[in-house]
Amino acid sequence: MPKVFGFAGFSGVGKTTLIEKLLPILIGKGIRVSVIKHAHHDFDIDIPGKDSYRHRAAGAHEVLITANKRWVLMHELRNEVEPTLEEQLGRLSPCDLVIVEGFKRVEFPKIEIWREANGKPMLYPQDPNIVAVACDAEIDCKGLPLLPLNHPVTIAEFIVKRFLND
Template identity: 80%
Template sequence: MPKVFGFAGYSGVGKTTLIEQLIPRLIHSGVRVSVIKHAHHDFDIDRPGKDSYRHREAGAHEVLITANRRWVLMHELNGEPEPSLEAQIQRLSPCDLVIVEGFKRSDIPKIEIWREANGKPMLYPEDKNIVAVACDVEIDCDGLPWLPLNNPDRIAQFILNTFVHD
């Protein structure tokens, strides 16, 4: 099983941007990284008129598109409940580390991303799964590590020390 941890925080605090900066740093350290991103709305990666879209519209349960550079599997839930985070992790190919974006209420260790300017409350006082806070201003996190949000090298090292090489 890979190591799993998440980033929690409200919309607009920079979770995706930080993850985008961390992935190449972690890969450079020899870590094979996968990401699970939770979408809070009815998203679709397919487009009307494409063959795969037409197959799904015709009722296919799954459509796998493959090419020489990537493949994607689209699975239609057709009224079934959304699979749990644990079920989604099991679907991933072998890797060393799974970064989860979203699923902020999940029972996995998380780094909270917080920006004072966002005007939202912090999650860590209530969420006991938060192991550190990455913030754009230095704050007292009641004993949790504070990570400078604008220093992805330091955050990557924290992730390596805490989740990969623990």
């Protein structure tokens, strides 16, 4: 199994933006990284009217689209229970590190992203799985490492030391 860690925080704090900045830094260090993004709503990556959409709408259990640059497998849950994070990890190709965005209630190590301007409470006091806080201000994290949110190189270094240097 690859090393797994995630980013937790309320909507609008910059989780996706930070991950987008971290990926080229980590990949530049020779780390093969995959990402799992948990969505809390009924999302769709398909386009109505396209062949794959029509196949799913007609009842296909899975539709795999493949081309010379990428492929995607869409699996319709229909009346099945949403897979766990562990089950989804088992579907990924081999890699060194999996970054998880979301699944904030699942137990695995996370970095909380917090912005005072967002007006939401911090998660770390109630979540023992948070191992650091990335923030755009100086705050007291009660002994947890405080990482500068706007300095992705520092956050990447923390990730490498904490999750990949065993």
